[in-house]
Amino acid sequence: MKKLTVLGQDVRVRVSPTFLQNAACPLNLKLTYVDKVEDHFLRVSTIRGSAAHEAIADLTKMAVDEEMPFNELTDDDVIAAVQKHTPHEIYAELGNILRWVRLWRDRYQYSKDLVGFEERLAVYDTPNWDEAPWDEADIRGILDWIEINNVHRHCIITDYKSRAGILSQGELDAHEQLSFYAWLVSKFYPHVETFTVRIWYLQYGFAGETSRTAQQIADYEDQMRLQIAKVLDIQSWDPIPGDHCGVCNFIHMCPVAKDLGPVPPEIISQTQAVEAASRIRVMEVLTSEMKKKLRKYVVANDAVRIGGDFVYGFKAHTSKAWDVRKVQEVLQRFGMDLPGADIVNLDKRKITKLIKSARNNENEELADALEELAYKETSTDFKGYKALANEDDEE
Numbered sequence: 001m002k003k004l005t006v007l008g009q010d011v012r013v014r015v016s017p018t019f020l021q022n023a024a025c026p027l028n029l030k031l032t033y034v035d036k037v038e039d040h041f042l043r044v045s046t047i048r049g050s051a052a053h054e055a056i057a058d059l060t061k062m063a064v065d066e067e068m069p070f071n072e073l074t075d076d077d078v079i080a081a082v083q084k085h086t087p088h089e090i091y092a093e094l095g096n097i098l099r100w101v102r103l104w105r106d107r108y109q110y111s112k113d114l115v116g117f118e119e120r121l122a123v124y125d126t127p128n129w130d131e132a133p134w135d136e137a138d139i140r141g142i143l144d145w146i147e148i149n150n151v152h153r154h155c156i157i158t159d160y161k162s163r164a165g166i167l168s169q170g171e172l173d174a175h176e177q178l179s180f181y182a183w184l185v186s187k188f189y190p191h192v193e194t195f196t197v198r199i200w201y202l203q204y205g206f207a208g209e210t211s212r213t214a215q216q217i218a219d220y221e222d223q224m225r226l227q228i229a230k231v232l233d234i235q236s237w238d239p240i241p242g243d244h245c246g247v248c249n250f251i252h253m254c255p256v257a258k259d260l261g262p263v264p265p266e267i268i269s270q271t272q273a274v275e276a277a278s279r280i281r282v283m284e285v286l287t288s289e290m291k292k293k294l295r296k297y298v299v300a301n302d303a304v305r306i307g308g309d310f311v312y313g314f315k316a317h318t319s320k321a322w323d324v325r326k327v328q329e330v331l332q333r334f335g336m337d338l339p340g341a342d343i344v345n346l347d348k349r350k351i352t353k354l355i356k357s358a359r360n361n362e363n364e365e366l367a368d369a370l371e372e373l374a375y376k377e378t379s380t381d382f383k384g385y386k387a388l389a390n391e392d393d394e395e
C-alpha cells in the first residue's frame with residue numbers, strides 16, 4: 001500500500017480518476033482524504049450526478065435481466081429508480097434528474113456485447129497489475145458501461161457525465177479520465193486491441209467519442225506513474241490553484257478562493273505575489289464557470305439587471321471589417337506587395353495599423369482608399385454592460 005505522509009498526516013494513495021483530479025491541489029487532497037470533510041459540503045452537481053448514475057444502473061440491470069431494449073422501460077420504472085436514488089437534499093433537482101434518465105432510456109442503445117455496467121475494476125500496483133479486492137486496491141475505478149467485441153478485439157467504454165458543456169474533439173482526445181478507464185480495462189481484457197471511449201452527456205442525450213490505441217494506453221501508464229510519484233513527493237498541504245478549481249468541492253474553505261477579501265494595499269514580497277496570483281487564478285476559473293451558467297439562464301429567460309443600470313445579457317457590437325482580397329488589390333495599386341504570409345495574416349488590427357502608418361507617412365490617398373473599403377460587421381456578445389449606454393459600441 002502506498003502512503004503519502006505530510007506533516008505527520010497520512011493519505012492512502014489509492015488512485016482513481018477523482019484522486020488524480022484532486023491531487024492537482026494538495027489542499028483539496030487533504031480536505032478529501034485526510035479531513036474527510038462531511039458529505040453535505042459536496043456540491044449539488046456531484047450528488048445529482050450520483051443519483052442519475054445509480055438510477056441508470058438499476059434500469060440497466062432491469063432491462064438486461066428482462067432482455068429488452070432500454071426504450072421499452074416504462075415511465076413508472078424510470079420514476080421509481082429516480083425516486084429511490086435521489087436524496088431529499090437535492091429535492092429541487094428531481095425534475096432535471098428525471099429528464100436526464102428519460103433521455104437516456106429513450107436514446108441509449110443496448111448492445112449484445114455488453115460485459116459490464118457500474119463495473120468496479122481494481123488492481124494492485126504490481127508489475128502485472130494483479131486484480132485486487134476493491135477495498136485493498138492501489139488503483140481502481142467504476143466504469144459506467146463496457147462492451148467488448150471479441151471478434152474484432154474492440155472495446156467501447158462509456159462514461160455518463162452530468163455536467164453541462166460539450167467537450168471539443170481535442171478535449172475528448174486528451175481526456176485523462178477516459179484514458180484511465182481504457183488503461184484499467186486493458187488490464188482485465190488484455191486481448192482487446194482498440195478502444196472507443198465515449199462520454200454520454202446526460203443533459204443532452206447523446207455521446208461524444210474518441211479512440212485510444214495500445215500505444216496511447218502505454219503512454220498513459222507512464223504518465224500515471226509519474227503523477228503517482230509526484231503525489232508521493234508532496235511536502236505541504238498548501239493550495240495550488242488551476243483549472244481544477246472549477247470542480248473543487250471546497251472553495252468555501254480555501255484561503256486562496258477568498259475572492260471577496262480585501263485587496264492588499266501593495267504587493268512587495270514573493271509570498272504576497274504568489275498569494276495574489278493564486279487568488280486571481282481561482283477567481284478567473286470561477287468567473288468563467290459562473291458566466292457559462294449565467295449565459296444559459298439568460299438564453300432561457302431574460303437579461304439580468306443588477307444595481308440599477310448594470311445588466312448581464314446579450315449585446316450587439318458593431319466593428320469595422322475588411323475584405324482582405326480587396327485590401328490586397330489596393331495595396332498592389334499603391335505598389336505595396338505584401339509577402340504571402342502577411343496577406344494571409346491580414347486582420348482588422350493589422351489593417352487599422354496600416355491605415356495609421358499611411359496617415360503618419362502622409363500617404364492620405366492610401367489611408368482613404370483603405371478606409372473606403374471598410375464595412376460594418378455586427379456580432380452579439382454575452383457580457384455585463386451599463387443599460388443606459390449606447391447599444392452599439394464601435395471599435
Ligand code: SF4
Nearest residue numbers: 025239241245248254
Ligand atoms: S479552490 Fe482550487 S486552490 Fe482552493 S482548494 Fe479548491 S482546488 Fe485547491
